[in-house]
Amino acid sequence: xxxxxxxxxxxxxxxxxxxxxxxxxxxxxxxxxxxxxxxxxxxxxxxxxxxxxxxxxxxxxxxxxxxxxxxxxxxxxxxxxxxxxxxxxxxxxxxxxxxxxxxxxxxxxxxxxxxxxxxxxxxxxxxxxxxxxxxxxxxxxxxxxxxxxxxxxxxxxxxxxxxxxxxxxxxxxxxxxxxxxxxxxxxxxxxxxxxxxxxxxxxxxxxxxxxxxxxxxxxxx
Amino acid sequence: xxxxxxxxxxxxxxxxxxxxxxxxxxxxxxxxxxxxxxxxxxxxxxxxxxxxxxxxxxxxxxxxxxxxxxxxxxxxxxxxxxxxxxxxxxxxxxxxxxxxxxxxxxxxxxxxxxxxxxxxxxxxxxxxxxxxxxxxxxxxxxxxxxxxxxxxxxxxxxxxxxxxxxxxxxxxxxxxxxxxxxxxxxxxxxxxxxxxxxxxxxxxxxxxxxxxxxxxxxxxxxxxxxxxxxxxxxxxxxxxxxxxx
Numbered sequence: 354x355x356x357x358x359x360x361x362x363x364x365x366x367x368x369x370x371x372x373x374x375x376x377x378x379x380x381x382x383x384x385x386x387x388x389x390x391x392x393x394x395x396x397x398x399x400x401x402x403x404x405x406x407x408x409x410x411x412x413x414x415x416x417x418x419x420x421x422x423x424x425x426x427x428x429x430x431x432x433x434x435x436x437x438x439x440x441x442x443x444x445x446x447x448x449x450x451x452x453x454x455x456x457x458x459x460x461x462x463x464x465x466x467x468x469x470x471x472x473x474x475x476x477x478x479x480x481x482x483x484x485x486x487x488x489x490x491x492x493x494x495x496x497x498x499x500x501x502x503x504x505x506x507x508x509x510x511x512x513x514x515x516x517x518x519x520x521x522x523x524x525x526x527x528x529x530x531x532x533x534x535x536x537x538x539x540x541x542x543x544x545x546x547x548x549x550x551x552x553x554x555x556x557x558x559x560x561x562x563x564x565x566x567x568x569x570x571x572x573x574x
Numbered sequence: 575x576x577x578x579x580x581x582x583x584x585x586x587x588x589x590x591x592x593x594x595x596x597x598x599x600x601x602x603x604x605x606x607x608x609x610x611x612x613x614x615x616x617x618x619x620x621x622x623x624x625x626x627x628x629x630x631x632x633x634x635x636x637x638x639x640x641x642x643x644x645x646x647x648x649x650x651x652x653x654x655x656x657x658x659x660x661x662x663x664x665x666x667x668x669x670x671x672x673x674x675x676x677x678x679x680x681x682x683x684x685x686x687x688x689x690x691x692x693x694x695x696x697x698x699x700x701x702x703x704x705x706x707x708x709x710x711x712x713x714x715x716x717x718x719x720x721x722x723x724x725x726x727x728x729x730x731x732x733x734x735x736x737x738x739x740x741x742x743x744x745x746x747x748x749x750x751x752x753x754x755x756x757x758x759x760x761x762x763x764x765x766x767x768x769x770x771x772x773x774x775x776x777x778x779x780x781x782x783x784x785x786x787x788x789x790x791x792x793x794x795x796x797x798x799x800x801x802x803x804x805x806x807x808x809x810x811x812x813x814x815x816x817x818x819x
Contacts, residue, residue: 403679404605404752420608420802421750427606427635427659428804438748440755440783441605441631442687445680449700473705479667480658481632484679486701521703 356384356500360530363547364498366391367528367572368457371496377401377447379488381458382426384498388457399435401453403484405444408436425484445484448491456492458485460499460524462514465561467524467536469497470516482519489520501529501558508560510534510541531555533572540564546571580774582740584792587617593730593763593791594623601686601728602630602640603757606659609750610639611734611767613796618732619646627651629728631682631753633660638800647671653726655679659803678706681723683756688725690759690788695724731761734795735784738768739775742789743782751783758784767795 356364361384369391372378379401380388389411392398400409403425410431413419418429447453460471469489472482489495503509510527527534532555533545541563546552548571594600600618604610610630618626619642628649634641643649644663651673657663666672677685678700688696697720701707710721733754736747744766746754758764766789 402749404608404749406749418802418804419748420798421747423606423608423749425606427608427802429802438746438751440751441679441683441753442756445683449680449698479664481654481656481674481676482678482701482706483632483656483658486678486704486706487680490700518704 356530362387362390363572363574364528364530367533367545367547368496368498371494371526372396372398372455375399376454377407377452379403379448379453379456379492381456381485381488383459385457385459394433399433401444401447402430403441403444405439405441406430406432406436407439407447408433410436445487448484448487451491451493453488453492455494455496456488457496457498458488460497460509460519462509462511462516463497463499463524463527464511464514465536465541465563466513467522468514469495469519469523470514471519473517475517485519489523494525495520495523496526496528497524498528501531501555508558510559510561512561531558534563535566542566543569545569548573580741583742583786583789584740584771587613587793590617590765590791590793591621593765594618594621595729596623597625597627598623598730599627599629599728601726601731601757601761602628603731603733603752603754604634604639605631605749605752607634607638607641607800607802609734609746609752609754610634611732611795612639612798612800613767613793614732614765615640615642616796616799618643619648624648625650627653629653629686629726631679632656632658633663635659635803636662638803644672651675653677653682655682677723681706682726683753685723685726686753686756686760689727690756693725695722697721698723727760727762729762731757731759731764733758733764733766733784733789735766735768737770737772737777738766738789738792739772739777739786740792741774742766742784742786742792743777743779744768744784744786744789745777745781746783755784759788761790763790764788765791765793767793769795769797
């Protein structure tokens with residue numbers, strides 16, 4: 354919440370650049386859902402859903418919706434060629450066995466070790482973890498898309514997560530409206546700055562300790 | 575050679591009333607309400623059954639699928655992975671009216687599958703290092719740590735199929751399949767409502783997802799009687815506030 358539509362799209366577009374030919378990818382709700390708009394058909398990406406689709410396509414045209422063909426959030430979708438349906442145990446077997454190349458998800462907090470907290474705010478918001486823990490722990494690559502700061506201006510990229518964890522050392526990459534970080538084995542590395550933010554602004558807005566990549570670049574649009 | 579006469583499991587809904595009792599454990603197919611059995615949920619509501627322990631991936635929306643049983647306060651305990659789409663469930667949980675036990679979605683699905691396959695439980699590492707491992711029995715197998723998750727079964731499973739033949743062989747409809755084939759296996763009594771009921775031999779055996787061995791009763795579905803969340807729109811096209819039908 355709080356980010357304009359253009360900023361959300363910019364984050365999604367950057368995340369889409371991480372997806373390579375033929376990958377099996379699961380997109381979470383919120384900004385991650387927008388990533389699908391930046392996947393060219395020639396990439397041959399197969400989108401996976403927790404409710405049992407491999408090969409999810411875009412939203413149908415109005416009037417073409419089918420109540421029995423939806424994404425994990427319950428909204429109508431279509432299929433791409435080569436798609437399949439399966440039960441929920443199989444949907445999570447694909448994840449646990451390691452066939453999911455990438456998951457792109459939102460978060461409440463990410464630590465400099467790559468710990469992710471995204472499913473519970475004790476006593477305030479207790480919706481249940483759904484598939485978040487399975488995905489964050491078992492996907493081969495985990496990309497977190499989120500606001501750099503919370504609504505009070507506090508950093509969401511922290512030394513250690515305060516909220517209960519979804520996964521320990523799960524995140525591989527963090528993309529916000531300000532910056533792109535790689536989570537390395539023993540440190541966080543700033544690799545890209547989103548124009549018009551500056552390194553100083555990112556340092557001020559980030560609680561976590563991070564190193565600056567020697568090949569730091571700026572994303573212009 | 576004579577054809578074996580396949581027993582028919584097709585019954586009238588009213589014959590099933592005695593299957594549902596106060597305090598029962600009930601397992602319900604569906605994911606976000608998609609694939610939840612509408613006619614059987616309404617039947618349970620009409621019977622007035624209460625104090626149910628419900629096992630379901632989620633509880634849909636307050637007016638969709640098993641969400642209706644929450645809204646009418648028929649559920650005393652819920653085993654699920656997510657209730658975020660049903661604020662009424664969240665409210666009852668916070669008010670202490672509804673006990674909720676959460677499992678990671680894949681773990682819950684596999685616990686149900688294990689129940690249906692006659693296993694005692696599963697070994698799973700999803701959630702180690704999080705709140706999920708609290709209170710769990712653990713075991714080391716070939717130098718890897720796992721939690722022991724007992725299998726789940728229920729007094730009655732309710733399932734929504736696309737097609738059933740009279741023996742209870744089932745096919746499902748697109749992503750409305752979800753947890754239904756798992757739930758169908760794990761009930762002491764499994765009741766299926768089907769959009770289409772056909773004679774034995776009319777379904778291609780290669781296409782049957784759930785074999786009839788798991789199914790006790792088949793009833794015809796009256797179809798979905800709720801509006802999907804994406805159908806609720808204000809005049810300006812923006813999402814409407816969900817309402818109970």
